[in-house]
Amino acid sequence: MTLNRRQALGAAIALPVASQAAKAATPPPSLPDRRSFAATPIAYLDSASTHPISLGARAAMDAYVAGRTLDPAATARRPVDRAATIAKFARLVNADPDEVTWVQSTTMGEQAVLRALGFPHKSGRIVTDTLHFYAGFPMYRELGKQRVDVAWVQARDGRIMMEDMAKAITPGTRLVSLSLVSTYNGFHHDLKAVCDIAHAAGALVYADIIHAAGAVPVDLHGSGVDFAACATYKWLMGDFGLGFLYARRGVLDALPLADFGYYGFAAPGAPPGIGLSPPQTHVYPMDAPGNEPVSYAIRPGAIGHFGTGTYAQSVIAAIDHSLDYIGALTVPVINQHAQSLIAPLREGLSDRGYRIITPPGTTTPLLTALLPDAKTRLTDPLAKAQVRISLHDHHFRIAPSVFNDMNDVNRLLAALPRA
Missing domain, CATH: 3.90.1150.10 (Aspartate Aminotransferase, domain 1)
Known part of the structure; x- marks a missing residue:
């Protein structure tokens, strides 16, 4: 039987709903799992660069796009609950949902942390290492040119030795920045040990977890790490243009706002979370009167500090499916x-x-x-x-x-x- 365009779209839209209904009764696939991905003649061994999107994630994205094209077949689609997607990621890495928000990429998350700490305008020492993301090296070189004290821990035998890290984290260090799993050779930091050393010296720790989340067990609470970020197009089996930023509860209380955007603000008294409850204006016809142009509250948690503008909505549909898939496999x-x-x-x-x-x-x-x-x-x-x-x-x-x-x-x- 050949499906016409309308039937094909309907099937794509119905698949995520049907999958949700059957999920509880369906055992996770056995590995290797080729059936969940499109057939290809290629022996693809490059998932650390870009992970293929599964057929289920593609169907979820197709359903979203059908809705964006106002296709009548999309009216039966149940919108993805963005707060639930955040909660799924938080469970994956042992964090609380209010400690996590969206970012456009891992690098955007890392830069948001640097801004929140006042770099490069505030003085202080940053410790990083040569197994951190190599495309980020210029960022720290440029901070060094702007009088930030940047210390580089050199790798030995493909590892960052804990004693070398401890020597570099001197009094006055404000941030230790590293990749939990190195994109270069897969070296895996003992994150808790690094955090213990850094915190004893009064420093905070940022971890790039793009090669860890979904690939190796990650325990953000157990490690004590202060910030972490990742995009979704690698081991989380999502796509480009969307990622997650984690900020440990309590750490942000001492930091001023450095990012300002639509998703970080809400109407006074609005419930917490990422649901839309925009600030109340006092400048347009029939607005309630007010002494300022707008009344607003800063949302609690990570979204209040780092929530800015819009993000890739179609990727939310894909990553929501992929987080379920990863969670089922473990x-x-x-x-x-x-x-x-x-x-x-x-x-x-x-x-x-x-x-x-x-x-x-x-x-x-x-x-x-x-x-x-x-x-x-x-x-x-x-x-x-x-x-x-x-x-x-x-x-x-x-x-x-x-x-x-x-x-x-x-x-x-x-x-x-x-x-």
Whole structure:
């Protein structure tokens, strides 16, 4: 049977609702799970760069777009509860919903934290490390040019040693900024240990968790971290243009507002949360009188400090589905599956003479190896074999996910020349 456009749209709209109704009775898929993703001839081992969107998340986005086009078939669609989506993410990382708000990207979240702390206009020391997100290096270099004392902890043997971090966190340090899991080689910080050292010195801690959330267990409350941010297009299986920012309860009380926007303000007496209750104006015809142009309250929690303008609504539909999918599988199961593929990959790369720079014992789903001129040397053979990994000038990174299996591993290893 062939569906017409109207029927296809109706099916896309109905799928998320039907999925919600059946979710309680449906066991989570077994891994590897190829059925939840579109069929492809590519052995895709690059989920640390961009994770494929699942068929269910695509259906949720299609339903949202149908509504935005005013298609009559979309009238049956139940809007995604944005507060519920925030709560799902909060549960995933062991946080409270009021400690989490939307941001456009991980970098936007990190910069919001820097602004809230008054950088670069206020003095103080920032400690970061060379396994932090490398595209953020220029940001800290520029802060250094504006008289911020930026200290760099150098990696040794693919790790940031705790004793090196402790030496760098001197009195006067205001912020320690790091990636919980390094995008470069998958190194995983002991976040609680870093927070204990930093807090003892009077410093706050920010963690980029884009390579952690959904990939490895994350316990924000247990670690004591003060701020964390991530986008959704990697291990959260969402898309570009939307992420989450976490700010620990109590930390914001001492910080002045540095971001001002529509979602951070509400009408006086409005209930907490992210529901729309806009400030009350006193300047338009039939407005209630007032001494100021507007009456408003600052929303409590992270949204009051960091809620600004609009964000990618279609991605909320996708990430809401993906958070349910991840929650049904559970992160430990996802991680265990990734490790079952990382182990033979590590052995196979070693047998072919590659120098692996992901530290032994690392349990993140990233594996990185050095190879001079890697992008130049590997682009053609991998394209011919229809294998996708992350290629850089002098290293390559492999990142398996829930849909990968040993066939993908063997295709990659067969396509790689000896180092």
